[in-house]
Amino acid sequence: xxxxxxxxxxxxxxxxxxxxxxxxxxxxxxxxxxxxxxxxxxxxxxxxxxxxxxxxxxxxxxxxxxxxxxxxxxxxxxxxxxxxxxxxxxxxxxxxxxxxxxxxxxxxxxxxxxxxxxxxxxxxxxxxxxxxxxxxxxxxxxxxxxxxxxxxxxxxxxxxxxxxxxxxxxxxxxxxxxxxxxxxxxxxxxxxxxxxxxxxxxxxxxxxxxxxxxxxxxxxxxxxxxxxxxxxxxxxxxxxxxxxxxxxxxxxxxxx
Amino acid sequence: xxxxxxxxxxxxxxxxxxxxxxxxxxxxxxxxxxxxxxxxxxxxxxxxxxxxxxxxxxxxxxxxxxxxxxxxxxxxxxxxxxxxxxxxxxxxxxxxxxxxxxxxxxxxxxxxxxxxxxxxxxxxxxxxxxxxxxxxxxxxxxxxxxxxxxxxxxxxxxxxxxxxxxxxxxxxxxxxxxxxxxxxxxxxxxxxxxxxxxxxxxxxxxxxxxxxxxxxxxxxxxxxxxxxxxxxxxxxxxxxxxxxxxxxxxxx
Numbered sequence: 001x002x003x004x005x006x007x008x009x010x011x012x013x014x015x016x017x018x019x020x021x022x023x024x025x026x027x028x029x030x031x032x033x034x035x036x037x038x039x040x041x042x043x044x045x046x047x048x049x050x051x052x053x054x055x056x057x058x059x060x061x062x063x064x065x066x067x068x069x070x071x072x073x074x075x076x077x078x079x080x081x082x083x084x085x086x087x088x089x090x091x092x093x094x095x096x097x098x099x100x101x102x103x104x105x106x107x108x109x110x111x112x113x114x115x116x117x118x119x120x121x122x123x124x125x126x127x128x129x130x131x132x133x134x135x136x137x138x139x140x141x142x143x144x145x146x147x148x149x150x151x152x153x154x155x156x157x158x159x160x161x162x163x164x165x166x167x168x169x170x171x172x173x174x175x176x177x178x179x180x181x182x183x184x185x186x187x188x189x190x191x192x193x194x195x196x197x198x199x200x201x202x203x204x205x206x207x208x209x210x211x212x213x214x215x216x217x218x219x220x221x222x223x224x225x226x227x228x229x230x231x232x233x234x235x236x237x238x239x240x241x242x243x244x245x246x247x248x249x250x251x252x253x254x255x256x
Numbered sequence: 257x258x259x260x261x262x263x264x265x266x267x268x269x270x271x272x273x274x275x276x277x278x279x280x281x282x283x284x285x286x287x288x289x290x291x292x293x294x295x296x297x298x299x300x301x302x303x304x305x306x307x308x309x310x311x312x313x314x315x316x317x318x319x320x321x322x323x324x325x326x327x328x329x330x331x332x333x334x335x336x337x338x339x340x341x342x343x344x345x346x347x348x349x350x351x352x353x354x355x356x357x358x359x360x361x362x363x364x365x366x367x368x369x370x371x372x373x374x375x376x377x378x379x380x381x382x383x384x385x386x387x388x389x390x391x392x393x394x395x396x397x398x399x400x401x402x403x404x405x406x407x408x409x410x411x412x413x414x415x416x417x418x419x420x421x422x423x424x425x426x427x428x429x430x431x432x433x434x435x436x437x438x439x440x441x442x443x444x445x446x447x448x449x450x451x452x453x454x455x456x457x458x459x460x461x462x463x464x465x466x467x468x469x470x471x472x473x474x475x476x477x478x479x480x481x482x483x484x485x486x487x488x489x490x491x492x493x494x495x496x497x498x499x500x501x502x503x504x505x506x507x508x
Binding site for chain 1: 402404405407408409410411412413422426427429504505506
């Protein structure tokens, strides 16, 4: 059943004072437990769409429905993992992970118990008392994922979280991300510019057109997990997706 | 501190005293205008032995502490609201730089009219001298916060007061420390300047007494004390605080 629905989302960017139509009416249905990856040419507004789902930006037209109810604001039922993690450098790893729980007023002992569980799950227990600058980029993204999971969101939103990682770290996290999804059964919307990443992670892949963007096509991949980047069975999908993307990348005339 | 840096410092200070003593021995100026290091030392000793020096230091530091705390609390509040509420920035914000350019002593006549020759008057001058440096740095700090920090915090449910105390202030803290450092130096100048004009206890008052008695040794002694307190407070409090925050953020 539909967990989250985007209905005709339209969003304009401000481009040197001129309104530029970025999202030209996005319609998307995400089912409960879906792991859906959004791919598209750069600048097509897929990250903006994710922020609109998170309630951090407002669309000019259209609405987002969560369990059938329109979302009005940002809220802990839709937690976003940022590209650069956006961890707080003034807090230790554990306090970063517990931030949302503390805001929600969860008592200390319960909070520590929850964070302990997720720190273990993300293999971060040793680093609970470190500050974020002491961690590698990969470790920081693990903390960011743990910080999002403790909130137990209805929908987990991820904005190119692995874009800044080296290939090896990314491969490890791609496998872990699939395990997390299978374990928590979360509904996940994952924005990426990497088609191979999308085919590894997603059970659905939505391809955005060039702006003003709409959703061009949705692919389903039912291959068994854990999938790896080098899986040959994924090649077929990657080629099909790239074939859809290629004209979109070419059609952009503004050399971004 | 490395041994050779310490050695350089000692050599420098010994050098100053030697040059000073040499100038005094040359008898170019009379002792009434240019006392020897020994005479200044004696003046300090007298002040210390009858307690007036310590009472003066205590009075000035007490006023500094109250004034600085008020300036920091007020400056952070103003700075955060200027950064987050555009109307506040467009109105109050437009005069902050102007107010910052007023030397703290220039607030003294107003303070005397409003508060009389009281502690409150001196503290008013101190706050007026320091608050705008804290405000400006807090404003800059909050404006420069990575917008993703704020978005992430709001996404996790932070708003209003929690957003300010748990995100905006800690995130802006590296900038705010610069404000505290400037603010404390302005506050110290404000205290001493006001005490000179108010002639109501404290190190500034003792400095003025020295002038009235034509006791140049005391004037120089008090200036030395004011300077040394400055170095000590900066090194013991603000430098330490800065180092701690910078290392926690991984900035050094």
